[in-house]
Amino acid sequence: MTKTAIITGITGQDGAYLAKLLLSKGYSKVIGLARSTDKGDFERLDFLGIKSDIEIIACDLTDAGAVESIIKQYRPDEIYNLAAQSSVGYSFEIPSATFQFNTLSVMNLLEAIKKIDKSIRFYQASSSEMFGNVALQSLPIKESLLFHPVSPYGISKASAHWLTVNYREAYGLFTCCGILFNHESALRGPNFxxxxxxxxxxxxxxxxxxxxxxxxxxxxxDWGYAPKYVEAMWLMLQQDTANDFVICSGTxxxxxxxxxxxxxxxxxxxxxxxxxxxxxxxxxxxxLIFGDNSKAKKELGWEYDIxxxxxxxxxxxxxxxxxxxxxxxxxxx
Missing domain, CATH: 3.90.25.10 (UDP-galactose 4-epimerase, domain 1)
Structure with missing residues (x-):
């Protein structure tokens, strides 16, 4: 496979597992964007034994010029945006910084795709935190449920989600949102x-x-296993039509x-x-919050039975x- 993929937030849990998956699929080039190239940030990639197979580039995703430059240089087939201030608890302490990074980074990536190459496929990491406190009669959560976030993190993710949908509908970009419920592994940050x-x-x-x-x-x-969830991310960008999916264990x-x-x-x-x-x-x-993964299983062929x-x-x-x-x-x- 001669595909090139860019993964933002590659030093995190999902970025590391996704990079391993893409390499196993035979991608010719996997490029990771990180806030810095300090080797201390690459423990997860080292643990998975894939650090030497990835090109790491330092990039501030809130800098539109830097984002455009990288996309022009590498012309990726796919971009997986996993970078975020992802701690719900921490978002209450730094609400402004959380909202700014989690929305502006998405805007810059989408704008760059629109300007440079509309054929680039884009995955946005959305979150179950966008739904907030859900009434019992609305459970399990499906893709159609209205958002009512109750944290600065959830609010920022809801905004980024709708930006992604808007660029799909307004400009014809192939953009997908994976609405992931809690997914765990040994590579999670210590604050989770x-x-x-x-x-x-x-x-x-x-x-x-x-x-x-x-x-x-x-x-x-609704807790699940992270290595299985990144498979759903990849499957979303392999479809004929872009769409959004709840990814969860269903329990x-x-x-x-x-x-x-x-x-x-x-x-x-x-x-x-x-x-x-x-x-x-x-x-x-x-x-209480849990989801319905039937759409992902039916339309993506995603399997989860853990x-x-x-x-x-x-x-x-x-x-x-x-x-x-x-x-x-x-x-x-």
Whole structure:
């Protein structure tokens, strides 16, 4: 396959897994845009063994001129925009910066495609956080449900989503939005709750930590496995017609249930090692949210049949491998 793809946010969880997938599909060139080329940012790519197969370019996506220059130079077949300020909790602390980056970056990419080459296919990483607190009668969430975001992050993602739809409808660009629900792996950032939970639980088991501190355990989410979700991203840009898709597991479980399962699998006592702290509560949090992935399965041929228990097993094994790898790096140094 002689395709060239650009992935923004390639140093993140989804960017790393997507890059691995594209390379496995035989893409001739995978170019990653990152905020910097500091080698310390490439741990995920190194962990997956693909760092040397990717060309990394530093690019400020809020700089329209820089974005246009890169697209002119490389003329990619596909652009996957995964770059974002992606922490919901952090977005309450820096709402202006979150909104500015998450919308302006998308505008610059779409404008560059419109000016330079309208045949470039574009994927936008949308989010289930755009829906906000959904009434029970509206669950599971489908693509047609109206947005009502309850966080600065969700608001910024909703704006970027509609920008992407608008450029498809107004200018005929091939633009797709993947409305992804929570998707986890060992490559998640340490500020995400499932990553924090499993990493800390393993460290407790290994005697490296004493307790896990959490906030609201009653939240219910649709959690899935990140390596499977990037397959849906790729499938969207291989279709004859551009469209938007909910990508989710289609199942729901509480954070409390996941904690109980992780602790049970690792042989940890909940009363001894779990602490609750109101400081980890968000000012406005979603109670229950889960999605309907039937459109993606039917129209994309996407497959997802991983149960919550299987997901937790995979995440524990992946985290153990990540911890061992990080430890070996420290020993080498």
């Amino acid at each position: 709750v499932i990553k924090k939970l499993i990493n800390t639980a393993i460290n407790i088991q290994q005697g490296k930590s004493g307790s896990l501190t959490m906030g609201n355990l009653a939240i219910s989410r 729901v479980t509480t954070l409390q249930n996941i904690i109980l399962t992780v602790f049970d699998k690792l042989g940890l006592d909940l009363n001894t090692h779990l602490r609750l702290d109101s400081a980890f509560m968000r000012s406005l949090d979603l109670g 149960s919550t228990n299987e997901l937790i097993d995979a995440l524990i094994q992946d985290e153990l491998a990540w911890i061992d790898w990080m430890g070996s790096k420290k020993n080498i140094k």
